[in-house]
Amino acid sequence: MQKKIAVLPGDGIGKEIVAGTVQVMQTIAEQFNHQFEFEYGCIGGEAIDVDGNPLPEETVSLCKNSDAILLGAVGGPKWDNNPPALRPEAGLLAIRKKMGLFANLRPVQAIPSLADASTLKKEVIDGVDLMIVRELTGGIYFGTPRERRIENGKELVVDTLSYTNEEIERIIRKAFDLAMIRRKKVTSVDKANVLESSRVWREIANNVAKDYPEVELEHMLVDNAAMQLIRNPKQFDVIVTENMFGDILSDEASMLTGSLGMLASASLSADGPGLYEPVHGSAPDIAGQNKANPLATILSAAMMLKYSFNLIEEGNTIEEAVNQVLEQGYRTADIADGAKYVLTTTEMVEQVIRQIKEI
Amino acid sequence: MQKKIAVLPGDGIGKEIVAGTVQVMQTIAEQFNHQFEFEYGCIGGEAIDVDGNPLPEETVSLCKNSDAILLGAVGGPKWDNNPPALRPEAGLLAIRKKMGLFANLRPVQAIPSLADASTLKKEVIDGVDLMIVRELTGGIYFGTPRERRIENGKELVVDTLSYTNEEIERIIRKAFDLAMIRRKKVTSVDKANVLESSRVWREIANNVAKDYPEVELEHMLVDNAAMQLIRNPKQFDVIVTENMFGDILSDEASMLTGSLGMLASASLSADGPGLYEPVHGSAPDIAGQNKANPLATILSAAMMLKYSFNLIEEGNTIEEAVNQVLEQGYRTADIADGAKYVLTTTEMVEQVIRQIKEI
Ligand SMILES: CC(C)[C@H](C(=O)O)[C@@H](O)C(=O)O
Numbered sequence: 001m002q003k004k005i006a007v008l009p010g011d012g013i014g015k016e017i018v019a020g021t022v023q024v025m026q027t028i029a030e031q032f033n034h035q036f037e038f039e040y041g042c043i044g045g046e047a048i049d050v051d052g053n054p055l056p057e058e059t060v061s062l063c064k065n066s067d068a069i070l071l072g073a074v075g076g077p078k079w080d081n082n083p084p085a086l087r088p089e090a091g092l093l094a095i096r097k098k099m100g101l102f103a104n105l106r107p108v109q110a111i112p113s114l115a116d117a118s119t120l121k122k123e124v125i126d127g128v129d130l131m132i133v134r135e136l137t138g139g140i141y142f143g144t145p146r147e148r149r150i151e152n153g154k155e156l157v158v159d160t161l162s163y164t165n166e167e168i169e170r171i172i173r174k175a176f177d178l179a180m181i182r183r184k185k186v187t188s189v190d191k192a193n194v195l196e197s198s199r200v201w202r203e204i205a206n207n208v209a210k211d212y213p214e215v216e217l218e219h220m221l222v223d224n225a226a227m228q229l230i231r232n233p234k235q236f237d238v239i240v241t242e243n244m245f246g247d248i249l250s251d252e253a254s255m256l257t258g259s260l261g262m263l264a265s266a267s268l269s270a271d272g273p274g275l276y277e278p279v280h281g282s283a284p285d286i287a288g289q290n291k292a293n294p295l296a297t298i299l300s301a302a303m304m305l306k307y308s309f310n311l312i313e314e315g316n317t318i319e320e321a322v323n324q325v326l327e328q329g330y331r332t333a334d335i336a337d338g339a340k341y342v343l344t345t346t347e348m349v350e351q352v353i354r355q356i357k358e359i
Numbered sequence: 360m361q362k363k364i365a366v367l368p369g370d371g372i373g374k375e376i377v378a379g380t381v382q383v384m385q386t387i388a389e390q391f392n393h394q395f396e397f398e399y400g401c402i403g404g405e406a407i408d409v410d411g412n413p414l415p416e417e418t419v420s421l422c423k424n425s426d427a428i429l430l431g432a433v434g435g436p437k438w439d440n441n442p443p444a445l446r447p448e449a450g451l452l453a454i455r456k457k458m459g460l461f462a463n464l465r466p467v468q469a470i471p472s473l474a475d476a477s478t479l480k481k482e483v484i485d486g487v488d489l490m491i492v493r494e495l496t497g498g499i500y501f502g503t504p505r506e507r508r509i510e511n512g513k514e515l516v517v518d519t520l521s522y523t524n525e526e527i528e529r530i531i532r533k534a535f536d537l538a539m540i541r542r543k544k545v546t547s548v549d550k551a552n553v554l555e556s557s558r559v560w561r562e563i564a565n566n567v568a569k570d571y572p573e574v575e576l577e578h579m580l581v582d583n584a585a586m587q588l589i590r591n592p593k594q595f596d597v598i599v600t601e602n603m604f605g606d607i608l609s610d611e612a613s614m615l616t617g618s619l620g621m622l623a624s625a626s627l628s629a630d631g632p633g634l635y636e637p638v639h640g641s642a643p644d645i646a647g648q649n650k651a652n653p654l655a656t657i658l659s660a661a662m663m664l665k666y667s668f669n670l671i672e673e674g675n676t677i678e679e680a681v682n683q684v685l686e687q688g689y690r691t692a693d694i695a696d697g698a699k700y701v702l703t704t705t706e707m708v709e710q711v712i713r714q715i716k717e718i
């Protein structure tokens with residue numbers, strides 16, 4: 001198989017973790033006889049410095065001409081006081097919107113060898129295997145008006161949560177499709193006792209459910225969901241929710257695994273290339289020190305192989321290699337907590353590559 | 360001291376837990392030589408049935424003519440399919456708005472004798488003592504437009520998050536005032552990398568902070584806050600945030616104590632009576648069975664004594680009595696988990712009263 005991958009390392013630790021992940025993908029290409037071509041682009045703070053734009057047009061065309069996108073992370077203190085449109089995160093929001101990446105998939109799986117790293121009790125997280133499906137290009141992230149104004153002589157600020165029925169339906173369908181290849185349960189999270197958009201969301205979910213008689217649909221209020229994720233996370237299979245709720249719940253759920261450093265994500269569009277990135281940020285405090293945990297990005301590449309290229313065995317190979325390396329006791333500093341071997345970023349990448357070759 | 364208290368038991372277990380709490384308050388009145396007059400009103404489902412309105416005018420005037428309000432809980436399956444304006448929660452939202460209850464205080468304290476009930480590790484929750492200050496009468500709960508419409512031939516739904524600068528400033532001031540009598544730290548939670556309202560929120564927080572040089576102010580993004588509450592809850596003293604974020608984070612934080620059945624809340628206005636209610640709901644599944652845990656409501660009454668009547672010793676007496684009863688091994692079913700004595704609602708109330716008389 002021949003594939004072209006747009007690589008956007010971004011800022012902070014982005015460069016290091018992406019470099020390692022590209023090596024891992026090259027190993028997979030060799031082992032399985034594929035050709036992956038990597039082409040590099042700018043995004044975030046670096047793009048602001050170079051181009052005055054957190055998402056240069058060049059990067060957009062690179063992405064449009066690729067089969068998938070690998071992203072590191074964006075942001076850093078250097079740009080923190082910039083106006084909103086010239087902040088690294090604006091690049092992230094823009095690439096989601098321009099590439100139509102409406103479906104953000106965030107799997108959360110307990111990793112037995114890392115159970116101690118979680119602040120939750122072992123018996124609570126053992127066996128957790130859930131997937132948060134977050135709407136990524138609508139809602140209060142993009143609705144207008146979003147402005148300051150004067151009303152009746154008072155200073156006022158407004159943001160707008162808006163969704164078309166179409167936008168709601170396609171993300172809910174995506175969740176049901178995923179549930180069909182998992183444990184066939186969808187928890188739709190909303191705030192239907194307060195928001196009109198949630199009431200529409202609930203109606204559409206009920207309608208879509210009719211097309212998936214095998215899938216169990218349950219509705220849950222977002223405040224309760226925030227509680228249930230901590231009380232009994234094993235009850236969940238697929239959770240589907242709107243953009244802001246998904247942002248909050250998926251970061252909360254990351255605590256089930258004990259480390260953000262392990263969490264992968266995929267952002268998918270209707271028919272264009274998907275984007276794969278770790279859930280964590282650019283960690284400017286440890287950037288350039290060869291200390292960052294590359295595993296979330298490596299696991300995001302595994303998602304790319306599966307979801308964008310349908311290379312299931314190849315994706316599984318990466319996931320298995322990561323698990324085995326962890327079981328062998330190898331750790332980066334963020335998950336070190338009494339580990340046998342504390343590795344640098346490049347050393348961790350080498351271990352994963354060694355393990356892939358052994359599988 | 361002579362005080363008039365509006366009592367709104369509401370639906371489900373509301374009646375039982377409020378009845379017990381009134382008895383506890385009467386005991387306090389006797390022990391400390393106060394006169395508490397209780398007058399009853401309707402709210403929620405019951406009010407819909409009786410009056411066709413989840414918050415009858417009569418209840419509003421009762422509240423306005425009282426020194427404080429004690430609320431049980433509202434809601435139940437009977438009204439779940441009603442139109443939004445005829446649902447029990449509409450009564451809750453309306454009383455907040457009509458009584459100007461803009462500041463919702465939700466203290467979260469680890470209770471050593473209940474540590475096992477939490478799904479978090481003991482060392483993580485030991486010593487947790489935080490207060491969530493949630494804005495309660497603005498934001499996306501009340502902003503307009505909130506409607507379905509057709510735009511460019513597409514069905515669309517809109518909710519509006521709106522705040523006046525004044526609304527933001529008064530809740531942030533409340534948080535700083537509370538921090539001054541606590542550990543002098545305020546964490547202001549927002550989503551300033553996405554929302555314009557959060558940017559205004561952050562500016563105002565920075566301005567208010569200038570009036571409180573002794574208080575440390577930190578800003579935290581809501582997704583990170585959802586994570587930090589589970590990762591390291593001891594870092595927090597006072598958390599202040601807007602309505603919806605506060606709804607989500609305070610329910611999440613309730614898991615630190617292991618049981619919603621223990622969590623009290625106060626909702627305060629600028630100068631009218633405050634409202635006190637448990638954080639939990641009306642639990643229709645166990646209503647009328649004399650099984651419900653009355654402690655969250657009893658602890659809400661303790662907050663009333665302190666915050667509305669400035670009866671600090673009296674409030675502390677209730678809190679101490681509750682702690683001692685728990686240490687003696689008494690439990691209601693929701694927190695029973697291997698307890699010595701599993702009590703009914705009325706038995707738990709009796710124990711608290713016995714203990715108050717002994718203090
Ligand atoms: C950086 C920020 C705009 C972004 C978001 O809120 O979507 C991040 O938190 C994420 O979850 O990818």
Ligand SMILES: CC(C)[C@H](C(=O)O)[C@@H](O)C(=O)O
Nearest residue numbers: 193194223448449451452606
């Ligand atoms: C019942 C509901 C409208 C309410 C809210 O969201 O405010 C409840 O969850 C709460 O926190 O008091």
